[in-house]
Amino acid sequence: MARGIFNSPVVRWFNAAAVGLTRLPGLDRLIGHGVVVIRYTGRRSGRTFETPVSVRRDGTQVTINVMTPDSKNWWRNFLGAGGPITLVNLDGKDHTGHAVAHRDGQGKVAVTVRLDEP
Template sequence: MARGIFNSPVVGVVNRAFVGLMNLPGVGPIVRRGLVVIRYTGRRSGKTFETPVGYRRSGDTVTINIAAPEQKNWWRNFLGDGGPITLLNLDGRDRRGHAVAERNANGGVAVKVRLDD
């Protein structure tokens, strides 16, 4: 697969910048309205990862639409029956849930998280 922008070292810098903005007083609450950091365990490595993602919420369901899914890997951890995920600092606290990745007929991918608590 060709190396796309989502696989470049620039993404790590941008992700760290957004996480920094999310934690700033004043600006943080505004940024966190559409961004959250997720924590999950890699399906093959067993390592814990954290990454910021855009999301939409409806009650106890959070939807993370994946832009350019073929250039990203993290969502594949939630194929099939899905798996556990933590959304950091959602509602002022870490929220656990169960995430399942779904691919639509057009090739788009969304990860649906059902919050546990």
């Protein structure tokens, strides 16, 4: 049942609105440095997707803790060997990197992004 809630048109609209808001100049100060938009290519569809996420950065590594992972699909694009990702407007500019998703024994999912050299 939760899967339906998170795949609903309302959530898709909210995510699209959040992505748009992150592109407004100066709004990043209000939103905070912990929220960015990720851009990635779907593993099956080949389409480009963007979604807002909360991140924690430590040097060249960024961690995305996926809230309610069983109701979301985007992180599954980074299982196994992982794949390329772009973090939009992280610290004022776009950063590319390689993301790998991990699920722990308690079912929690974290996506670790190793940023490319500038």
